Amino acid sequence: MTDSPKPLKVLHIGKYFPPYAGGMETYLRDLMAAQARQGLEPEALVHQSELSRTSRAELYETGEHKLPVTRAAVWARLLFTPLSPTFPWLLNTIIKQQKPDLLHFHMPNVSAFWALFLPGARSIPWVIHWHSDVLASGHSLGLRLFYSLYRPFERALLRHSARVIVTSPPYLKNSKPLLEFQGKCEVVPLGLDPANLTRPNALIKQSDEAVLRVLAVGRLTYYKGFEFLVQAASLCDNTEIHLVGTGDQENKLKALAKELCITNRVVFHGHLTDQELASQFAVCDCLCLPSIERTEAFGMVLLEAMSHGKATVVSNVPGSGMGWVVTDGVTGYHAPPEDGRSLAESLRQLRDNRDNMHQLGNNGLARFNQLFHIERSASGVRRVYSKAIGNVDTG
Numbered sequence: 083m084t085d086s087p088k089p090l091k092v093l094h095i096g097k098y099f100p101p102y103a104g105g106m107e108t109y110l111r112d113l114m115a116a117q118a119r120q121g122l123e124p125e126a127l128v129h130q131s132e133l134s135r136t137s138r139a140e141l142y143e144t145g146e147h148k149l150p151v152t153r154a155a156v157w158a159r160l161l162f163t164p165l166s167p168t169f170p171w172l173l174n175t176i177i178k179q180q181k182p183d184l185l186h187f188h189m190p191n192v193s194a195f196w197a198l199f200l201p202g203a204r205s206i207p208w209v210i211h212w213h214s215d216v217l218a219s220g221h222s223l224g225l226r227l228f229y230s231l232y233r234p235f236e237r238a239l240l241r242h243s244a245r246v247i248v249t250s251p252p253y254l255k256n257s258k259p260l261l262e263f264q265g266k267c268e269v270v271p272l273g274l275d276p277a278n279l280t281r282p283n284a285l286i287k288q289s290d291e292a293v294l295r296v297l298a299v300g301r302l303t304y305y306k307g308f309e310f311l312v313q314a315a316s317l318c319d320n321t322e323i324h325l326v327g328t329g330d331q332e333n334k335l336k337a338l339a340k341e342l343c344i345t346n347r348v349v350f351h352g353h354l355t356d357q358e359l360a361s362q363f364a365v366c367d368c369l370c371l372p373s374i375e376r377t378e379a380f381g382m383v384l385l386e387a388m389s390h391g392k393a394t395v396v397s398n399v400p401g402s403g404m405g406w407v408v409t410d411g412v413t414g415y416h417a418p419p420e421d422g423r424s425l426a427e428s429l430r431q432l433r434d435n436r437d438n439m440h441q442l443g444n445n446g447l448a449r450f451n452q453l454f455h456i457e458r459s460a461s462g463v464r465r466v467y468s469k470a471i472g473n474v475d476t477g
Contacts, residue, residue, distance in 0.1 A: 090467065092117065093182035094126040095173070097164070097191045099142070099151050102131040103353075105272075105382030106188060106213050109459075111144070112275040116460035118147040125150040125180060127173055129164040129193065133157070137168050144278070152176065154193070161228050163192050170196035177202040184209060184467055187239065190216045195235040198242070207470045208243040209463075212267075214379035215257050233259075244470035247463065249380045249403055256376070256401030268466055271407075273459030274385045274450075280356040282364045294321045294433035296395075297366035299359070299383045300373075302329030307372040307397060309338055313422030314372075316342040318429045323348045323370075324362060367439060368393040368432050374419045376402045384408060385454045388446035393439050395428045397421075407454075413446035 098104060100111045114124040130137070130153040137155045141148035154172050156164040173196055176182075185203060187194045188211045197203035216229050216236070236259060240246065246267045248254040254267055296315075300306045308325060312335060315323045325335070325348065332350065339348040354362065363369075369387035371378070371394070380403040387394050394414035398405035410416040415428040432439040 089121050089123045090184065090471075091123045091180065091182045092125070092184050092186050092467070093176060093180065094124060094128075094186045094188065095191065095194050095197070096126055096128040096188040097193075098131050099126055099128040099153065105380070108274065108278075108382060109272050109456075110188060111142070111149070112273065112278060112456040113460055113463065114149050115144045115147055115275065115278075116456045117464070118144075118149065120460060120464060122464070125152075125176070125182070127152045127154065127169075127176060129154050129156050129166055129169070131156075133159075137172060163228075166193055169193040170200065173197065174200050174202055177206070182206060184470060186211060186463075187243075188213060189236075189239075190214060190232075192232070192235075194239060198235065198238055204242065207472075208239075209245050209247060209466060209470050210240060210243045211247045212253075212257070212260065213249060214377060215259055217375060217377050245466050247466055250406045252401055252406050253376070253379055253403050268469075270459060270462035270466060271453055272380055272382060272385070273454045273456040274382070274389060275456040276389045279386065279389060280360040282357070282361045291436070292320055294318075294429060295365060295367045296321060296323050296429060297326070297362055297369045297387075297392075298323060298371070299326045299362075299369070300371070302327050302331045302335060304331060305373055305375040305377045306331075307374040307420065308335055310374070310397075310420055310422045310425055311370055311372045312338050312342065312344070312348055314425035314429060315339075315347055316344050317423060317426035318433065320433060321347065321429055324351060324366065325349065326351045326354050326359060326362060328352055363387065363390045363392065366392060367436075368395060368414070368429075368443075370395040370425070370429075371404060372397045372417070372419075372425060373399060373402070373404065375399065379403055381407055385450060388413065388443075388450040388454070391443040391447040393432055393442035394446060395425065395432070397425075409445075409449065412442070413449050414442055 096110050098107050117124045134155045139152045142151045154166040154169045158165045184207050186209045240263050247270050339345045384407050394408045396404040396408045397419040398416035399419045408414040417424040
């Protein structure tokens, strides 16, 4: 009798983890739960989402599994980047105690660079999950200066990695940092677990079917492009915009809605609970993601909308995965970035042909089930792991 193989132990290095609300964080939770169902032993090292001088370890319950998660203390933040002096010590400690077979880095994440200086980390195969480039944005001098310091470490991390996971074909094709590492890159689309999505307590009906109710979800910051959605609302009668999220652009967006005389048609919901957000998804007609930069690499909220059977409207930013996730004219519509008039035209098409709008939503649900369910994504990641650890059998 031969001994059964030991389960693969994977240490994920991430930025944050639920209950922090973010696309990368939701994916990491769902991926780890799916990996546990596959028989792997996943663990995560992330940052606390609040400022703290104390780190903590916990077992995060998903209902079927308890996922080990260590949250490193965050002493400060700089340009949305958590600064955690204890992170390298925690990383080294977990590697020594748990002896993972593989490190899975979710990038961008400055704290991942500590692995370059830890012999224990360098002795284990690395897989990098490339969620987004760090763009030297023309909108932010601080980000441009930051990236000049970040880039050498980023390149060293890529050079040492065994494999690199990229979330969509367009992003792989257009990512400058990945150009010299194409040979170790592989596309595995992100995914969601619909079972983890909160559903509304009761069926909610929209009060006025003549009004197109557009949902937009995300941090109210410059690259999300919400100002162009507000402009689109001013050019499209019988349309309401429901913005969910908070951020530094909130006052600017409210002032724009007032200037355009549409404060009665642009609703700022702020931060919502999962139950409240589920109700917004239930009552909306469509979701719009009008982001203007490749910082929006994929758009996890698009998957959530598609899983609800909702039509989607996106800015087709060159090199972003948004236009690949949403099939133009099939699951939703594309509009050029930073173009309120084109967004308005897409919204008018949905408003004036509800049968087609519902068909787009049904098509989106079918595409979600075919490509973006978490089980499919987890299977793709596992095949990449097999290659990373030198197993030629990747089936």
